[in-house]
Amino acid sequence: MDDSPEVAAIERAMVALRRSQRRRTLQRLRGGEVPRGASFDVLDVIEAEAPVDVRGVATSLSVDQPRASKLVAQAVADGLARREADQADGRRTLLFLTADGQAMVDEAHRFRQSVVERVTGDWTPDERAEFARLFARFADGFTRLKPGP
Incomplete structure (x- = not known):
């Protein structure tokens, strides 16, 4: 496994993106319902x-x-x-x-x-x-x- 800081940073960014989507970030940004x-x-x-x-x-x-x-x-x-x-x-x-x-x-x-x-x-x-x-x-x-x- 590559334990470079770049791979770790990409993985953390993926997790952050997934969490923000789970929290309905897009819905909040739009101020209402989104498909x-x-x-x-x-x-x-x-x-x-x-x-x-x-x-x-x-x-x-x-x-x-x-x-x-x-x-x-x-x-x-x-x-x-x-x-x-x-x-x-x-x-x-x-x-x-x-x-x-x-x-x-x-x-x-x-x-x-x-x-x-x-x-x-x-x-x-x-x-x-x-x-x-x-x-x-x-x-x-x-x-x-x-x-x-």
């Missing part, structure tokens, strides 16, 4: 991975399939997502955002981006660009991790 929780996470998955089925939602959210089915059903009932038969495999149902679901996701993007702008407001354009490059690379590394040492 959040597992049901909203379904919309994020559909937007990022469409077309996706319930199994794909379960995998992306690291929940079991019955939980994913329940979350998807709620998104459909709320008019935020719709189901369509897969034309290539009639046994499979694909998920897509409705206009209302897309509008909710778009609003969440705008708000989160405004928060990033506030946090990095005193950064130079080069600093923002470098952070964007490195943070995207860091996040991509997480998506490629496999279990084990």
Whole structure:
């Protein structure tokens, strides 16, 4: 294990970010409700991975399939997502955002981006660009991790 101060600083920053999100920091900053929780996470998955089925939602959210089915059903009932038969495999149902679901996701993007702008407001354009490059690379590394040492 690398016990460098840089690795420790990154780990502490990750923990601080996770804790601030758990405390509903974004909701507090906005001064009201923001799309959040597992049901909203379904919309994020559909937007990022469409077309996706319930199994794909379960995998992306690291929940079991019955939980994913329940979350998807709620998104459909709320008019935020719709189901369509897969034309290539009639046994499979694909998920897509409705206009209302897309509008909710778009609003969440705008708000989160405004928060990033506030946090990095005193950064130079080069600093923002470098952070964007490195943070995207860091996040991509997480998506490629496999279990084990």
